[in-house]
Amino acid sequence: MNTGNKIRAEIAGTGIFLPGKVLTNADLEKTLDTSDEWIRTRTGICERRIADEGESSSTFAIQAGKMALKSARIQPNELDLIIVCTSTPDILFPATACFVQNGLGAVNAAAYDISAVCSGFVFGLSIAEQYIKSSRYRHVLIIGSETNSRIVDWSDRSTCILFGDGAGAIVLKKSEMNEPRGLLSTHIHSDGGKSDLIIVPGGIGKKTISHEAIDKKEYFIHMSGNATFKVAVKRMAEVSKEALDFNELSVEDIGLVVPHQANRRIIDAVTDKLGIPKEKVFMNIEKYGNTSSASIPIAMHEASKAGLIKPGSLTLLVVAGAGLTWGAALIRW
Numbered sequence: 001m002n003t004g005n006k007i008r009a010e011i012a013g014t015g016i017f018l019p020g021k022v023l024t025n026a027d028l029e030k031t032l033d034t035s036d037e038w039i040r041t042r043t044g045i046c047e048r049r050i051a052d053e054g055e056s057s058s059t060f061a062i063q064a065g066k067m068a069l070k071s072a073r074i075q076p077n078e079l080d081l082i083i084v085c086t087s088t089p090d091i092l093f094p095a096t097a098c099f100v101q102n103g104l105g106a107v108n109a110a111a112y113d114i115s116a117v118c119s120g121f122v123f124g125l126s127i128a129e130q131y132i133k134s135s136r137y138r139h140v141l142i143i144g145s146e147t148n149s150r151i152v153d154w155s156d157r158s159t160c161i162l163f164g165d166g167a168g169a170i171v172l173k174k175s176e177m178n179e180p181r182g183l184l185s186t187h188i189h190s191d192g193g194k195s196d197l198i199i200v201p202g203g204i205g206k207k208t209i210s211h212e213a214i215d216k217k218e219y220f221i222h223m224s225g226n227a228t229f230k231v232a233v234k235r236m237a238e239v240s241k242e243a244l245d246f247n248e249l250s251v252e253d254i255g256l257v258v259p260h261q262a263n264r265r266i267i268d269a270v271t272d273k274l275g276i277p278k279e280k281v282f283m284n285i286e287k288y289g290n291t292s293s294a295s296i297p298i299a300m301h302e303a304s305k306a307g308l309i310k311p312g313s314l315t316l317l318v319v320a321g322a323g324l325t326w327g328a329a330l331i332r333w
């Protein structure tokens, strides 16, 4: 239950960056045993964006971060913390967030990465919420940024058709007000017993990097699509209910659902289970595919720019992904 604490975490601004290079289903038909029709009907995806040489999760994150700062009317030196949510960091270390901090000139911000794969942004939001509601920080920049194209096996038709690259960012700001507004609550969960469902098995700390592991494609995404699909639907519906119950709200109170864009059929199944009408569900999967941790902040930015998020309305963010991890957040605008 919401405690009525007057310190709120508000969304002060949003930003995105999508690389210019577009890979369509028709392009994939040329190199894979697949079809535009199969991909559209099974996933809802028509095209995705792909990083070019010289682009990476940090370059995307810097651009999305700049846009979010501009829309929040906040200078880089006012940031207290930068959290980059990514499972495709530029390099093993330092953290991608440190490159982003430098690129933004956010000299007063601590910066680190978190790894919760597709659920990364909601997990990052949950961390930032604690810093703000405890009055530790005033301004936190949370960025989901991914270059999935670098870790998909482009010869595996069951995975490579799904993923895309891009970044989405928000500035979370401390504000004090009586009415329950801004980020109402976040709810996050993990089940490491299901870590095999979506995995990049190649070792960094586990075993020495070898030519053999590279030849066995251990540094690419391996996924049990069907099993992931089923558990994602179950967990996303469950955690949505948990978020509503926690705030003593009901499905009818929701103005818009901004779900993780992994598969149109997953989104349909979750929202059907919850009884949420299609017109209250935002989708942009057809343009970008699954951009992992970037998916929700990109969708939230686009929904807001399209005028679909009205002042005072309630937005539900909901996700499931590798780990297994899943989570939800409720925001009153």
Ligand code: UT7
Binding pocket: 033, 034, 035, 038, 039, 042, 043, 118, 157, 158, 159, 161, 198, 224, 225, 226, 227, 228, 229, 232, 260, 262, 263, 266, 290, 292, 320, 321, 322
């Ligand atoms: O962000 C969270 C992480 N990921 C997800 O949430 C993904 C969850 N899973 C999915 O989205 C779906 O399971 C997929 C889109 C990956 C696959 O759809 P599906 O309806 O579960 O298909 P399937 O894996 O059961 O495969 C059905 C058939 C198979 O052929 P057979 O064995 O029936 O002859 C596959 O080989 O479809 C075949 N297939 C394809 N055919 C054409 C798999 N990929 C393709 C493809 N083009 N790209």
